[in-house]
Amino acid sequence: MTSQTLSFTILGTGALGGFYGSRLLVGGFPVRFIAHSDVDYIRAHGLRVDSPLGDQHHFPVDVYRASDALPQSDLVCVALKTTQNHRLVDLLRPLVRPGTVILNFQNGLSMEEELAEAFPESPVIAGLCFLCSNKVGPGHIAHLDYGLVSFAPQDARGQAWVPRLMEAFASSGIKVESFPSLLKARWRKLAWNIPFNGLSVLLDANTDSIMADPDARALAEQLMAEVATGAAACGAPFDTGFTGKLLEVTEAMTPYAPSMRLDYLAKRELEIAFMYERPLREVAKRGVRLPAVEAIAHQLRFLDRRNRAGGT
Amino acid sequence: MTSQTLSFTILGTGALGGFYGSRLLVGGFPVRFIAHSDVDYIRAHGLRVDSPLGDQHHFPVDVYRASDALPQSDLVCVALKTTQNHRLVDLLRPLVRPGTVILNFQNGLSMEEELAEAFPESPVIAGLCFLCSNKVGPGHIAHLDYGLVSFAPQDARGQAWVPRLMEAFASSGIKVESFPSLLKARWRKLAWNIPFNGLSVLLDANTDSIMADPDARALAEQLMAEVATGAAACGAPFDTGFTGKLLEVTEAMTPYAPSMRLDYLAKRELEIAFMYERPLREVAKRGVRLPAVEAIAHQLRFLDRRNRAGGT
Structure with missing residues (x-):
């Protein structure tokens, strides 16, 4: 073949x-x-x-x-x-x-x-x-x-x-x-997905608005740093400079609505389980916590539940 | 007199x-x-x-x-x-x-x-x-x-x-x-204000909705635990059982819109500086970080800025 x-x-x-x-x-x-x-x-x-x-x-x-x-x-x-x-x-x-x-x-x-x-x-x-x-x-x-x-x-x-x-x-x-390394590849992708998918829903904002605001950007960086901690705990540490480059790429991107934001706006179920819960679970197995990621995940689950229930 | x-x-x-x-x-x-x-x-x-x-x-x-x-x-x-x-x-x-x-x-x-x-x-x-x-x-x-x-x-x-x-x-x-102790009194009050004022804005929810949802409540507890860490770092530790009792009181409360939520809905400036930034600053002076509180504070500043700018 x-x-x-x-x-x-x-x-x-x-x-x-x-x-x-x-x-x-x-x-x-x-x-x-x-x-x-x-x-x-x-x-x-x-x-x-x-x-x-x-x-x-x-x-x-x-x-x-x-x-x-x-x-x-x-x-x-x-x-x-x-x-x-x-x-x-x-x-x-x-x-x-x-x-x-x-x-x-x-x-x-x-x-x-x-x-x-x-x-x-x-x-x-x-x-x-x-x-x-x-x-x-x-x-x-x-x-x-x-x-x-x-x-x-x-x-x-x-x-x-x-x-x-x-x-x-x-x-x-x-x-x-x-x-x-599949594990490294997955964690590298999470370094973008965890901050930007979640924040796009929580802040009702596209990537450009997140990067342009000092607090939203600082929070994206805080979350990304926690993902780096998680990756290292799971044996898939990021290369030096990786997260900085990821932020640069995001800043240069066409303004973009991450898929989780589109899902939220369409009242579809959010991909919280595999994007947030599994990483948190794997990290927790190693005795490590990612508190800001946990906070974001809690908020997303609350909003997802209410969003699909149709009420406020 | x-x-x-x-x-x-x-x-x-x-x-x-x-x-x-x-x-x-x-x-x-x-x-x-x-x-x-x-x-x-x-x-x-x-x-x-x-x-x-x-x-x-x-x-x-x-x-x-x-x-x-x-x-x-x-x-x-x-x-x-x-x-x-x-x-x-x-x-x-x-x-x-x-x-x-x-x-x-x-x-x-x-x-x-x-x-x-x-x-x-x-x-x-x-x-x-x-x-x-x-x-x-x-x-x-x-x-x-x-x-x-x-x-x-x-x-x-x-x-x-x-x-x-x-x-x-x-x-x-x-x-x-x-x-x-003024310091203890202030920190005890922050134990309620930091979770419930912030989450009422971020989740667009009153206290009863926060307490009724497993994730919103877990997040309130996470934030409250971080405030307890902050209080202890500043020399004003909570008594055993204090935060548990505070959650019970909140659960028994009349459904309530915290003042920060009313401010947000009326597009007034939010009290982020004295309710979030000062506590984080005092704690940071002692070399301690409260990551979930930081995450919440970043989100609140982003939303406050956009809310008062009038745009989305």
Whole structure:
């Protein structure tokens, strides 16, 4: 099998799965999408992705419901929110045969461990996405900026697949890198996600407003420093200067509404469990506390609960 | 001079000054009010205080603007918000003669030190108010619950006045107590104010909603535990069981909007400097940090700034 023949099933056709699936189609790969609310729309009207890389309109699209019988693909890309992870194994079961690669695009910590445990026959690889992309309507994705995927394998079997995946994504116009330590890669991503996803909800603010205000920025830095403490406690310390550079990159970013803010505004469940609770739990196992992160997590859970209850 | 002849000037005729001034009038004491926005209204229509202690309508009322010449009183009660403290000494200057007692009703830390420094000839006493009271309109106060004043002197000269003040307030129907250590009294009050004032703004919630939600309550407890750490660092440790009892009292309280929440909703400046920054500064001097309190304070400053700028 060469990388040209790799086939993909994208589980979740949102801002992330829709974008990467579209790029893989552009790269000439067979891509099957699993969609939820807009499966009929995509079947009838196709998938639109507006992007600085070129606007795409794919039609027809090979799109399915999760309950449909699907042809086997070489890879299944998990592009669902982690709020769906209580049913993720059930959703993957019919899609994964022994040897099917699971590429996990989710944000958070410890998802790959759980996937590897549930599918011991499958190589599991994390694809950490550095992407500004929003779903703006049924079958319609707006890609704003970035798009790098950092591949980090859960184990040696995954490692063997990384070069092939990098080639496939790179030939589809996606910037790629590989990161040998999954744990380090995950914690590095949390260094951004924990401050900016949470604060975007708590402060009702986009990244530019957070960076422009001395207190919001100081709080982002305080949270990021606590994440650095957590990463070190878990054996994945940040390189010197890493958090400073992350702040610089954020400052230079297009004003951006992190996904948690969009979820909150749409009254969807927030990804608190894998983005906040799992990291806090892993750190607590080592006897370390991250008090400001705990405070933020408590606030987010309160707001999430009230937001979805619909009251004030 | 007997306590019956004590005369009072109340600087600030809001929820607090209006309520205690009204009680002192009921007790038969001469009371002069200094009001700001509603001085003309009070002059024309008097002062109304609705209260479980009995509704009062005082008319005429001896009310002044801060710029008016006033007769000297034995006591000046400071019932302004600490957001006005940059001009407090100037406001007090014409009201304070050598020996005039300054009774400070404000919330926060270190106000009495600053008053004692500015007015070395005056006894300074803190009157810590445990009061649920709101200003509901011009010259109109709604007292909801409680009312205890805890008197804590800044120094020995103040201590000599405490029994007389307790007698005057008690004879006006106010529950009173005295607390020998001003520092301890201030920190004990912060143990409530720091969690519940801040969270009422950040979570857009009253005390009952905070206590009813597992995460909001856990966060209130986390913040309270940090305040206990701060108090101990500053040499004012809490008694065993104090914070637990404070939570019980809060749970049993009438649903209440803390003053900071009302300020926020009315787009008034929040009392962050004396309620959060001074305690954090005093604790930092001892090499101690309170990370969750810091996080809350940053959020409050961000929200306060945006709230008063009028934008989002």
